[in-house]
Amino acid sequence: MITSTDGTALRVHSIGAGPGLVVVHGAMQSGTSQLELARLLADTRTVHLLDRRGRGGSAPATGTAIEVEDLRAVLVATGAHDVLGISSGAIIAARAALAGGEIRRLALFEPPLAIGGSVRxxxxxxxxxxxxxxxxxxxxxxxxxxxxxxxxxxxxxxxxxxxxxxxxxxxxxxxxxxxxxxxxxxxxxxxxxxxxxVVRENADRLEELAAIDVPTLLLDGSATRPYLRAAVVGLARVVPGARHVELAGLTHSATQDRAERGRPELVAPALREFFAV
Incomplete structure (x- = not known):
């Protein structure tokens, strides 16, 4: 368990050996939804799978700001400087990259950034x-x-x-x-x-993320929903030096375990290359 700034206990599942990588999951997921992906990276990384608030009996989250503080607390406690954010967790990770100096490399998978009414x-x-x-x-x-x-x-x-x-x-x-x-x-x-x-609070605020100043990898699947692809294309336009990798044939569940319709073995190579020591 790791304690956040407001005293809330956060559960983190850690696997592997090497420099730390914190994974921030998305909606309808918990930390272990990416366990198979973590195992694919665990030979060179210590992967920390964070259970965001509202999972495992912890207090519910109240918005982007507190979840950003949670992520920053996990980074400090683990000594990790690399982050993979998935879906709504990618928005939290992006905001954390703006909030402080803990993050040195950032990978974002399909953040649901609402642009001009793209999200209902x-x-x-x-x-x-x-x-x-x-x-x-x-x-x-x-x-x-x-x-x-x-x-x-x-x-x-x-x-x-x-x-x-x-x-x-x-x-x-x-x-x-x-x-x-x-x-x-x-x-x-x-x-x-x-x-x-998180989605509502960050709607139509894409341009603010242009201030991200760490190496950034943007991932999306070619078979995902159009509004998610548009968000990644928008980020690629505004984040300086961001690298955009489209994963052929994959959908929004790609990072998850295979039992959750994921294809982690097809996502891991891009992450391995980006986070190479």
Whole structure:
């Protein structure tokens, strides 16, 4: 456990040997969602997989600023200076690179930066209302539309059908054990509020990230959602010297374990090259 600046305990899973690399996961994930990717890098790196707030029973996050402080606390405690941010975690990582000198190299995978209405932030009140009412299936259904999560055919379905599918998924997950150490879907659904807060707070603020002054790698999959590809292209335009690598045929789940539809073996080579000692 690592203690953040406000006294909150943060769980970090560490694997490997060598210079430190902190991985900041995205929405509907926990730290161990990238365990297979960490293992692929562990022969030359000590990979620290951070469980962001709202996972593992920790206090929920309240926005970008506190999560930036969490990441900075982990960097100081571990002595790491390299960061991989994934999805909403990539926005946090980018903001942390602006906030202090702990980060020396930065890799960002598909940050959901809203540009000119590219993200359906108008759906956020419906998501919040469903979650406040304890209707997690409906909240997940709205989230699928908002973030375009899952296959394209899925988030185009009526909300009622998406909610029914989410209800079955939650029931199956509630019956499962925690034997593999993964977070419950229900817990991750409540943590979505923090992910959407990060997206909302950073909407149409792309130009501010031009102040990032550390070597930066930008990754996206060629088969991902258009708004995510647009965000990466925008970052490549504004971040000085940023290197953009498109991963052929991969989607937004690429960094995750294979059981979560990831292809970590196709992501690891670009990271290995960028973070080479």
């Amino acid at each position: 932030l108008d759906l956020l009140p419906r998501f919040d209302a469903a979650l406040d009412a304890g209707d997690v299936p409906r909240a997940l259904a709205v989230a699928m539309r908002l973030a375009e999560m899952g296959p394209p055919w899925m988030f185009r379905l009526p909300t009622a059908l998406l909610a029914a599918a989410s209800r079955r998924m939650l029931a199956a997950d509630d019956r499962a054990t925690m034997a593999e150490g993964r977070a419950h879907v229900r817990e991750l659904a409540y943590a979505l509020r923090a992910d959407f807060a």
